[in-house]
Amino acid sequence: MRHVGQSLPRREDPPLIAGRGRYTDDIRLDGALHLAFLRAPVPSGRIAELDTSEAAAMPGVAAVLTAADLGPLGALSVATPIPADRIPPFPVLADDAVTGLGQPVAAVLAGTRAQALDAAETILLDIDEGETVNGTVAEKHWVTQGCAAAFNRAALVVEATMRHPRLAPAPMEPRAIAVEYADGALTVWHGTQTPHRSRTELARILQLDPDRLRVIAPDVGGAFGQKASLYPEEVLAVWAARHLERSVRWTATRGEDLISATSGRGAESRGRLALDAEGRFLALEAEVESPVGPWLPTSALVPAWNAGRMLPSGYAIAEADITTRAVAHPTGPVGIYRGAGRPEAICLIERLVEEAARARGEDAIDLRRRNLLPSSALPHETPTGCRLDSGDFAGVVDRLAEAADLDRLRAERDRRRAQGELVGVALTFFVEPTGSGWESARVTLNADGGALVASGSSSQGHGRRTAYAQIAADALGIAPEAIEVALGDTGLCPEGIGALASRSTAIGGSAVLEAARAVAARRDAGEALPVTEEAVYEAEGEAWGAGAWCVMLSVDRDTGQASIERAWTIDDVGEVVSPASVAGQVMGGFAQGFGEAMMERLGFDADGQLLTGSFMDYAMPRAADVPPLTLVENPAPTPAPVNSLGARGVGEAGPIGAPPAILAAALDALAPLGVRDLHFPLTPEQLWRAIRDAQQG
Ligand code: SMO
Structure with missing residues (x-):
């Protein structure tokens, strides 16, 4: 029987539905310091005074950190599917100025979460409110030669405008990170949809050896694009674990997520469509303006790109004049959202x-x-x-x-x-x-007839473990129940991207299929088990x-x-x-x-x-x-x-x-x-x- 195409019971459902999921906040870390942040209460201004002395003397406080303590850090990498004029800096803690509402200004590490929060409240922060960030950050223009002429000869031109509110992705578990420090190595449980990217970026920003850094995404409780990039608070947690040589953890409150995690949408657009007398579309003209925040998460320019490039949709429209812009504002970061x-x-x-x-x-x-x-x-x-x-x-x-x-x-x-x-x-x-880009998979067929599938992709409740077992079962000719699937762990699969952009079944699944086929071919050729194959699959388009x-x-x-x-x-x-x-x-x-x-x-x-x-x-x-x-x-x-x-x-x-x-x-x-x-x-x-x-x- 072919398993692909069947609705098998999803193996991830029983624990998630019964409340036995293991999210980042559920990870036990003995002796971990808890992190709390003092945040910018206004969108922008110069820091006139920042006094942490009272906080440092509060019960249970191990450290109070400001930008001066961190030293130089690397930048977060930002994808540029549309050309960017300037990438605003990625501040881990505000330096001499705040550029975004809710931006972390100081961090407190203490023995309990309550102690950290109490101490953060005693920090004195005085801001001279000033100019806010504004202006175009990135822009792309597509225009065909005959567009203006098509509008001139059109029998009908219609117009429309759209305004999209900014939305909170609001995954079930807010942002969360738990960093275990042991003998100079760091194991990071991170509520992320891109664990490999998290490891690469953390290593670069903090100048860490990637081999001494393992990132594990346990149950994530939804991500929706909001957890596709690193946040200043998360970088700070790993920095603190490394420099204090202590385990450190942070779980955002819902309020912290609403003010300082990425929101989505917020675009304003207007368009004109030209038709001939028979009602055939001749040309499309449009301008789209998408907000980006005071700093750019990795995929911040993707919404502006998609909102422009997809406008012709599945229609035959030969001529187009489309401009898409990403424009900065100071009210919290904006990124990809479902x-x-x-x-x-x-x-x-x-x-x-x-x-x-x-x-x-x-x-x-x-x-x-x-x-x-x-x-x-x-x-x-x-x-x-x-x-x-x-x-x-x-x-x-x-x-x-x-x-x-x-x-x-x-x-x-x-x-x-x-x-x-x-x-x-x-x-x-x-x-x-x-389904674009690449993904990796590693498939091992054991002598007992069972198999292990590891993927660079991850899961936030999608049912990916079930799907990958179905795909591998058909390729290996064994039962899905005999296949274990490991996801979201940089220690188990050397490279990967993660779960985003509607790609993980198509591309991660194709990588599983290729690796499993290669394993089956070696088994069928007579090779003794266990047999392992790795595949990096890249979509043709x-x-x-x-x-x-x-x-x-x-x-x-x-x-x-x-x-x-x-x-x-x-x-x-x-x-x-x-x-x-x-x-x-x-x-x-x-x-x-x-x-x-x-x-x-x-x-x-x-x-x-x-x-x-x-x-x-x-x-x-x-x-x-x-x-x-x-x-x-x-x-x-x-x-x-x-x-x-x-x-x-x-x-x-x-x-x-x-x-x-x-x-x-x-x-x-x-x-x-x-x-x-x-x-x-x-x-x-x-x-x-x-x-x-x-x-x-
Ligand atoms: S908005 Mo998605 O997680 O690429």
């Missing part, structure tokens, strides 16, 4: 397509069908340099329209509208680049997932409360390893996409103070808030030709695909009143004001 620029791109292009259909008085599905690239046109190179590998874009739209019975939904909407209800229906399309979302939504005329009554989705994820895990990813992603569209927003006042510093104020959806979702099976998925497994990623499908469908349904619901523009989150207040203004106007 989707990482993809939601911003899809929201804008789908908003423009809906607007074009409205202007033409045409069914938006018909308009999409006419303009989506046919399978025969793939692979296709977009004007922004993306290579769409394969897929059946119109196919997913048609199948979802059929499965959701769009005609019946529209008839129901019209009937209820005639009775005075505000009801909207929309079906939108998305693509997503997934990005595997573009595609899908569609359909939403039916009603709005209470008196309160402005929008309710998603039903939602449907379909995905083309190519070769599926575990249908149950795909379903779990889509449903979990929908919870975050729903939160983004309807509830969540990090709020700041005019002075740059955070107004949503706890879950009392930040509207995180609860399970009961998330509307029912129907997952429509795709009977004809398109295997990806660019990796060994033929898989496409799906972890980010929900936050990419759901928000534009929710927005389009809300606009459809209020269209009879003449409401033409709405922005995330679609709060009752915003909708109530839109209804009131429309009725007064």
Whole structure:
């Protein structure tokens, strides 16, 4: 029996569901010092006074550190998928000035967490508030020769703007690190999605021998992009363990994460779409501005890059003039968050397509069908340099329209509208680049018939151990139960990247497949066991997932409360390893996409103070808030030709695909009143004001 394609019980579920997970904060470290931080209470200014003498004399305090104690440190590496003019410095502790709200200024190490926190409160900090960081950090412009001429000859040009609130990824366990010091070697339990990157960066920043540094990601409790980079607090914890020759631990509070861990989104964009008289897309013009914080985490420029390069989506658009910018601000760092620029791109292009259909008085599905690239046109190179590998874009739209019975939904909407209800229906399309880069695997087949699979990838509850066992079982011809899977430990697999960018099953799984195939070949050739093979697998290109979302939504005329009554989705994820895990990813992603569209927003006042510093104020959806979702099976998925497994990623499908469908349904619901523009989150207040203004106007 083939195991790939089956929904095996996920081996990681019983401990996680029963509360027996072992997270970083659960790691026992005898005699460890606890770390607490004094943070900048204002976004920017010069440090006029910093007096730690009282803190140093407090009970249990082993050390109080400021920037002067640390000496010169290396920089955090920052990826530049778009060209950067300047990379702001990565401060571990503020030196003579603070440049971001919540930035660590001083660190206290004490015998207990309470002692550390008490001592940190006695530190005297006086800041002369000053100029805040601002301005463009990085920028990219794509333009084709014929774009301006295409706009000139267009029969129709439509415009749209999008504003995305900044969002808190809010994984279950906040940031956490536990550093064991023993005989000059450091073992670091780190709540990270990229343990190998963590080791490489720590070694470089602190000038440590990487061979004396082992990073282990235990159960992580969600990461969502927020844990893909190192934080100043984490670097400080490792520095302190090394220099005090003591074990050190730090676990952020939720409030610390909301103010000083990376937030996501925050982009503002505007676009124009040119069409000919037959409703064919001619050209796309867009500007996207994405915020980055006072310092840049490793992937800080990825959202700006994705938000620009993905704008043509899966449509045939020959001409484009697109600019994307990353712009600095002082209210906390911004980084990748589940989707990482993809939601911003899809929201804008789908908003423009809906607007074009409205202007033409045409069914938006018909308009999409006419303009989506046919399978025969793939692979296709977009004007922004993306290579769409394969897929059946119109196919997913048609199948979802059929499965959701769009005609019946529209008839129901019209009937209820005639009775005075505000009801909207929309079906939108998305693509997503997934599965890029490389990953490593090491597979050992033992004489007892069992196997050990180690991967450079990691897991934050994804079900990766189950998936990798399925893949190796098929290649080795043994039962998945006979396979142990080790993840997230630099001591077990020499190199790797980690779990991000919807790549770990497709690319990490392809590495497992290649290594397991090599082991099987040696066994079959007669070699004595044990046999070990390592593989570093590099994808030939990005595997573009595609899908569609359909939403039916009603709005209470008196309160402005929008309710998603039903939602449907379909995905083309190519070769599926575990249908149950795909379903779990889509449903979990929908919870975050729903939160983004309807509830969540990090709020700041005019002075740059955070107004949503706890879950009392930040509207995180609860399970009961998330509307029912129907997952429509795709009977004809398109295997990806660019990796060994033929898989496409799906972890980010929900936050990419759901928000534009929710927005389009809300606009459809209020269209009879003449409401033409709405922005995330679609709060009752915003909708109530839109209804009131429309009725007064
Ligand atoms: S936003 Mo993802 O963890 O690349």
